[in-house]
Amino acid sequence: MKRVLCLVLVVMMVLTCAACGSAPTTQNSPSAAPTSAPETPKATPAATPEAKSFKIGVVIPSGDHGFTGESVAHAKMEADALMERYKGLEIVVKDGLEASDQITSIENLLAGGAVDLIMLWPMEGEALRSAAQSIIDAGVKLVVYDRLINNFQGLVGEIMGDNVGIGQMMGDYLNKYYADMDSVQYLRFVGDSSTVTSQRSDGMDGVIDKKFAQVANTFVTNWSTETAQGQMEEWLNAKSKKEIEDLDLIVTHDDEIVDGLMNALDAYSGPAKINIKLITSVGGREATMVKFETTKLPVKFCTFYFAPAFIREALRLSVTHLYGEKYTGANLTNGQYLIPSFSISNAGSANHDFNSYRKSDIYAERYSIGNF
Numbered sequence: 001m002k003r004v005l006c007l008v009l010v011v012m013m014v015l016t017c018a019a020c021g022s023a024p025t026t027q028n029s030p031s032a033a034p035t036s037a038p039e040t041p042k043a044t045p046a047a048t049p050e051a052k053s054f055k056i057g058v059v060i061p062s063g064d065h066g067f068t069g070e071s072v073a074h075a076k077m078e079a080d081a082l083m084e085r086y087k088g089l090e091i092v093v094k095d096g097l098e099a100s101d102q103i104t105s106i107e108n109l110l111a112g113g114a115v116d117l118i119m120l121w122p123m124e125g126e127a128l129r130s131a132a133q134s135i136i137d138a139g140v141k142l143v144v145y146d147r148l149i150n151n152f153q154g155l156v157g158e159i160m161g162d163n164v165g166i167g168q169m170m171g172d173y174l175n176k177y178y179a180d181m182d183s184v185q186y187l188r189f190v191g192d193s194s195t196v197t198s199q200r201s202d203g204m205d206g207v208i209d210k211k212f213a214q215v216a217n218t219f220v221t222n223w224s225t226e227t228a229q230g231q232m233e234e235w236l237n238a239k240s241k242k243e244i245e246d247l248d249l250i251v252t253h254d255d256e257i258v259d260g261l262m263n264a265l266d267a268y269s270g271p272a273k274i275n276i277k278l279i280t281s282v283g284g285r286e287a288t289m290v291k292f293e294t295t296k297l298p299v300k301f302c303t304f305y306f307a308p309a310f311i312r313e314a315l316r317l318s319v320t321h322l323y324g325e326k327y328t329g330a331n332l333t334n335g336q337y338l339i340p341s342f343s344i345s346n347a348g349s350a351n352h353d354f355n356s357y358r359k360s361d362i363y364a365e366r367y368s369i370g371n372f
Contacts, residue, residue: 053088054322057109058315059102060121060145062095066256067223067283070308071121073369078312082319089319099127106131110138117141117156119318121311125149125195141321145314148195156321159314159330159337161306163196166341167203169304170280174249175209176349177278177302184212186249189231189257191223200253200282215247221257228252228260236268244272255283255303262291265299274299282306284344286367289354292346300347307366310339 058079063069072095079091094105102123109115118135122128125147135142136154144152146160178184190197201218216235221228236244252258258281265274274297281288281303292301313329317337320327330337343350344357357363 052086052323053090054086054116054319055090055092055114056315056318056322057105057115057118058091058093059105059109059118060093060095060311061102061123062097066225067254067308070369071311074309075311075315077369078315082315086319086323091315096123099123102128103131106135110134110140115140117143117318117322119143119145119314121145121314122147122149143314143318143321145311146196150195157317157337158335159317160196160339161310162331162333162338162341163199164203165338166282166304166306167200167205168207169203169341169343170200170251170282170302171204171207173302173343173345173349174204174212174251174278174280175207177347178209178212178248181248182211184248185215185246186212186251187216187219187235187247188214189219189221189228189250189252189261191221191253191257193220197253204251212249215243221254221260223254223256225256225260225263228257229263230260232261232264233267236264236270236272239272241270241272244270245275247276248278250276250279252279252281255281255285255288257281258283258288258301258303259291262288262295265297266295278302278347280304284357284363284366286358289344289346293354300345302343302345302347302350304343305341305362307362309362309366309368312365313337313339 058075060072060075061068063072072093076093079093083089083091092109094109096102096105099122102120106118106120109118118140120128120132120135120142122132122144126149129149129152132142132144132149132152141156142154143156144158148158148160188201190201219228219231221231250261252261258279261279265276268274276297276299278300281301283303284305284307285303288303289301292299316329317327327337330339342352344352344354346354352360
């Protein structure tokens with residue numbers, strides 16, 4: 001009996017010790033119940049793809065001032081930004097004074113080999129047709145900016161400001177601005193004979209009311225402030241007091257043209273009174289807006305945004321195409337990428353007045369090259 005009792009006591013002591021040794025501790029047990037919901041496991045980051053190597057040649061007009069000069073500066077700044085973003089990307093910018101210079105640049109790029117795409121801003125579309133075809137024939141991709149090569153096949157894309165749309169917006173604005181007048185006499189100053197000029201004129205002429213009468217042949221300025229100033233001075237000197245005073249409107253295609261016109265109008269000291277109510281233009285240029293803030297004449301200004309910074313979009317289209325990315329910087333319309341525009345005016349009824357435009361991100365990008 002004693003032996004049985006001792007055996008029972010031994011078994012109880014063993015069980016007690018075993019229970020004490022297995023008691024869980026909150027600190028050390030990995031199976032302790034969580035005090036909050038577990039976090040969703042984070043996916044392992046995918047390996048960074050190997051950088052693709054591409055070379056783009058950019059062939060554009062040259063210039064040290066004005067629209068083309070600013071465009072060259074924007075092209076070079078955007079090229080640097082894109083090469084920083086896309087490792088393995090090389091962009092070479094070639095600017096030339098004449099169509100022949102651009103042809104030579106294209107020949108050199110193709111002869112050098114290893115170029116994947118050429119972005120071309122032709123000085124003259126027809127003069128560059130054969131050179132553009134040589135790009136396609138060499139198996140190199142081609143993007144054309146601003147000035148068209150009519151009926152040209154094989155392009156990645158054509159990209160430009162919406163010139164027809166700008167002309168239509170200008171015509172609609174004029175219809176509203178002069179709604180209370182029975183007849184409107186105007187002069188027209190354009191840049192050159194390129195598709196840019198014809199598209200802007202056709203867009204306006206297609207919507208403008210019949211009461212608008214152009215009172216002289218269209219002045220072709222070659223986009224020159226000085227040429228426009230001389231043409232305006234000659235017109236003022238040649239016309240009668242009544243003809244000058246009957247002029248209600250001047251239509252132009254570029255803010256630098258307007259600068260020349262305003263120089264002539266501000267300096268005019270003849271017997272006639274200047275009754276021009278509005279000058280329309282294309283651009284969005286700071287120096288031109290300032291002229292209308294400082295002039296003593298009653299004339300107002302309405303311009304439709306078209307900036308040297310547009311060339312950045314041509315480079316972005318080129319790069320996104322090579323890298324197989326989606327491009328969203330312009331509207332694809334009838335096979336062309338059209339960069340949208342908007343109105344800027346100190347005469348009211350526009351998308352922006354001068355001050356709101358100056359506060360916009362678009363203005364900031366345009367003048368990111370500095371006081372050019």
